[in-house]
Structures are given as structure tokens and as C-alpha cells.
Amino acid sequence: MEENAPQKPENAGHLETLGLEDLARELRNNTDPLVRQYAAYLLGKAHNPWAVQPLIEALADFDKSVREQATLALSRIGKAAIEPLAEAMHEPKWQTRYRAAEALGRIADEKAVKPLIQALKDNRDHVRYMAAKGLKHLGDSDAIEPMIILLKDENPYVRMMAVRALGTIGGPKADDALKAALVEEKDEKIREAITEALR
Template sequence: MTKGQEKLSVDEAISKLSDDDVELRKLAVNSLEGVEDEKVIEPLIMALNDENTPVRHKAAENLGNLNGELGDLAVDRLLEVADNEEGEYKRFASFALKASGSDKAIDYFSKSINDEDFGVRKVAVRSLGELKVTSKIDDIEKIMLEEEDWGVRLAAIRALGDMEVEEAITPIKKARRKEKDKDFKKAANKAIKKIEKSIKKK
């Protein structure tokens, strides 16, 4: 099987995920897109720790898109990795959990908004918004007001917008008043409009 071919078989792709050639690893992980088979879970979990960012990203995406019982199995393994690893490995496991949209990850994301890694905090905050965990509005408000990393604060604004509930509007306005950055204020306005639009539809 050569690099020029568009897609590898499942078994070939699994084998090539650990190849020294990064182009073959990219081909391998792309070949596993949409494959619903338990045997791809562990190789994709390992690929989350690949030295190449596109490989890690695609592996996370593939894991997050697994459905049904396979999706549950993947989430369980991802939670193990996220709880026991650090650095890029933990970040991309968190990203895969976010992509899964699984309620099983809510507890993990709830504690990870205080993780020492800003990348993990950012994913955790956005995930709580997408999962509409309204019980965490106060915690996310605190992040908007106190978090040092601008990207995490921005993620918090967007997360509250994703909640689509009226009680998220006041915290956003409070953060908007405090923040001087124009892009942040723009994101705050967009989040408020998203909430107001959602409320009107209900």
C-alpha cells in the first residue's frame, strides 16, 4: 500500500498508525474516519499522543464521532486517559470527549475547568456550554471574571451563550463591562443575542 492511494483498509490503517512516516500516519488516521469497529478504539487512543498535531486532531475527531455502544466504550477509555495523562495527550483526549457530546463526561469537564493546563480548561468550559450544564453558570461566570488566559475567558463567554437560558445573560453583561478588549465585547454581544433568540423560540 503506497502513500498515493486514497484509503487504507481498516487493518492496514491500524498498522500504519504507528509507522515512522508521518504521511502514512495521516493517511491511516484519515482512513479510519467513520469506521464503527471496536478494534479501532485503542489504536486511535494511542494516536492522541502522536507527535503530529493533525494526526492527534483527526484521531480525537474519529473517537468523538463513534456511535452507540462503541461511542460509550470510547468515552470510558477517553476518561481514563484524561484522568491519568497530562500535556497534549490529555488535551486531545479532552477534545475527543467534547466531540462525543456525551453526558458521561460532565463530571470530568466540571472539575477540569480548574485544570492547570489552559488548553484543557478551554475545552472543558466550552463542553459544559454545549452540554447545557446550567448548574455550572456561576463557575463559568467566575472564569470570565478571574481567568488569566484570554482564550479561556472567551470560551466561557461562548459557553454561556450555548446554555441558551436567561440566567446566563447577567453574568455575560457583567463580564462585558469589565473587559476592554473589543473582540471579547463582540463575543459577549453575540452570546447574548444567541440566548435572546433561543428564548423567543421557546
């Protein structure tokens, strides 16, 4: 079975014969999350920029597995999805912003850097965490300054990811910030991660 392929619904064979518009309709309207999930998967597999819009909408699906599959599908489509994903980072639902940040990080294109840096200031810790994770993969030095602020984030998971990202991006500025954070950080696991990042 292909990596990240979802569980097949009973009507998988029928779905596999559908064109993009019909798949998008299934993704929007079908009451079975398994069907919506599989429709998102097939839309991603088609690698067609047309599918970006319905998949962006699916990032707000109330079913977590559908949101996850839409994220993977958008990252498969790649560059054509970057701008719509950057726009999705302004959606009111934090789940949508979280998944959009995840997809941007997975696409790993330099155009994803700016929206992810913006997302480091999101009021939701889940989104800040995912943005930091994406920037860690991208390794862009523009992320260093805004990432340093996250070393004082109230959420330990966000701080941990900021430490890992700064350790990956590296450079004197990142190292100085990590050394300063080591003095103030109380969480033992994060202290270990800082020490590791400074090696």
C-alpha cells in the same frame, strides 16, 4: 472526497485492506505521519470500539495531523470512546488532554459533561478553552457554575469561549454572571461578545 478525510499516502490501497490489529500496528509504529494519519482515519471509519485504545494512544503522537485525525476517529466511534477519553483527560501531556476534550465535545453525549467540567480547571489554557468549547455544544446547565469562574481566566481566548458557552446555555444565572463580567472586562472583543450573548 469525504469530509475530514486525510491526504492518502502512497500505500493507501494496501492500508485499506488491513484488519483493525494491523492498522493499529501501523498507527503505532509507522515512521511516516501520513501513514499514521490514514491508519487513524480508517480505524475511525470502522466504527469498532476495539479501535478506541490505539486511537487514544495516538492522541499523544508527536505529529499534530495524526493527533487531529485520531480525535476525529474517536468522535466517529462515539459513545464507546467516552470513558477512555475521560481517562485520557488525566494524561500528563497537555496535547493529549486537549485532543481528548475536543473529541468529547464532538461526541456531544451527556456522559461527556462531567469530564469536560473537570477539564475547565486544567492548568493548561488550551485544555480549558477546548473543554469550554465542548460544553458550549452540549448546552448542559451543570456547566454554568464552573464556567462562570472562567470569565476571570487569565487567557482572553478562554474567557471568550466561556462567554460564548454561557450565552448558548443561557438562563438567569448565566446572564447575571455575564452582566457582572461586562463591568470588569477590559478586552473590547470580549465585551462585544458579552453584549451579543446577552441579547
